[in-house]
Amino acid sequence: MFSTPNRRNLQNLHSLRIGCWNACGLRRQFDEVIQFVTDHDIDIFLIQETFLQPGQTPNIPNFTFYKNDRISINSRRTSGGTCIYVKKGTGSLPNSNS
Numbered sequence: 001m002f003s004t005p006n007r008r009n010l011q012n013l014h015s016l017r018i019g020c021w022n023a024c025g026l027r028r029q030f031d032e033v034i035q036f037v038t039d040h041d042i043d044i045f046l047i048q049e050t051f052l053q054p055g056q057t058p059n060i061p062n063f064t065f066y067k068n069d070r071i072s073i074n075s076r077r078t079s080g081g082t083c084i085y086v087k088k089g090t091g092s093l094p095n096s097n098s
Contacts, residue, residue: 016090019045026050026083030058037063043087050081062088 019042023029026047037045037060045063052058052069059065063085070080 017041017043021045021047022049023047023051024049026052026058027056034060037085042085043090045085047083047085048081049079050083051079052081052083060085064088 017040019037019040021033021036023033026033033045033047036042050067050069052067054069054071057065057067065083065085067083068081072079
């Protein structure tokens with residue numbers, strides 16, 4: 001169970017900064033993504049419509065990268081896909097189902 005913060009440990013609390021973006025193609029705008037994440041001190045960044053293909057892993061330094069590609073069998077064109085960047089060292093909460 002979580003304890004209620006007191007004055008002493010309020011100084012240690014960290015505001016989690018989460019960003020979300022519909023990319024319509026991540027690779028062509030990746031430099032802008034890095035700049036945005038850096039400028040706004042983002043902890044978790046969610047991106048949809050990445051259009052990434054299997055094997056493409058655009059990494060941001062100091063972030064862990066997770067992705068889910070949409071694989072199209074009937075088309076050569078890649079569409080859809082999501083990814084998540086999580087800043088290394090970002091804490092996590094215990095799983096409430098445990």
